Amino acid sequence: MKEDFVVHGVVLSEHSQREFDKRLSILTMEQGKMTVWASGAKRPSSPLMAGSRSFVFGTFSLKKGKSGYNLQSVKVDAYFEEIALDLEMACYAAYFLELADFVSQENLPAEEMVNLLYLSLKALLHKDLPNELVRAVYELRVLLLEGEYSELPPRSQRKAVHDAWEHVLGSPLQKLYTFTLEEGSLRDFCENVELLTQESFYKEFRSIKILNSLK
The missing domain is CATH 2.40.50.140 (Nucleic acid-binding proteins)
Known part of the structure; x- marks a missing residue:
């Protein structure tokens, strides 16, 4: 070649x-x-x-x-130059790239992952979507791509969380970021995704350490 x-x-x-x-x-x-x-x-x-x-x-x-x-x-x-103007948003975006780098392999086509990254970075720029929700949706969809997902939230009985979980696992990418959650359900949803992510990906991401230091 x-x-x-x-x-x-x-x-x-x-x-x-x-x-x-x-x-x-x-x-x-x-x-x-x-x-x-x-x-x-x-x-x-x-x-x-x-x-x-x-x-x-x-x-x-x-x-x-x-x-x-x-x-x-x-x-x-x-280019997504706007992301660099907000430190917290930049940390979330950097984490998306880090996670994609961690799970991706050479010589294995990655069309869905590339498209997921693009749509997730666009979602970060959407003022009506909390960054925490975008992160959780992205992580859960990556878990799906890697075959590491669970069909139901591991520790939630809330209907809104179950509905959101089903939406993220079953929707086409273009429809992924078309919902929001009220504060309690959002926190619950994010905690369930984080639990599954930590169980599946044994890595401490640099961008998450920086993000946590900002809070």
């Missing part, structure tokens, strides 16, 4: 390499998680600069080299 080829996805993380280069982790619909080298991306004049940042969704043109994949160009579909 020496010719250029195209993938669609999102930049999960970026790391500096040498003075002007970057190493990217990109979650792609076609090939799952990929490590990609962006040569010269830190130069102000580089055409790769804008498209080689976390939260960027787009079409990535790559070339297979001797030591991995090299980024040739990016057609950006969304």
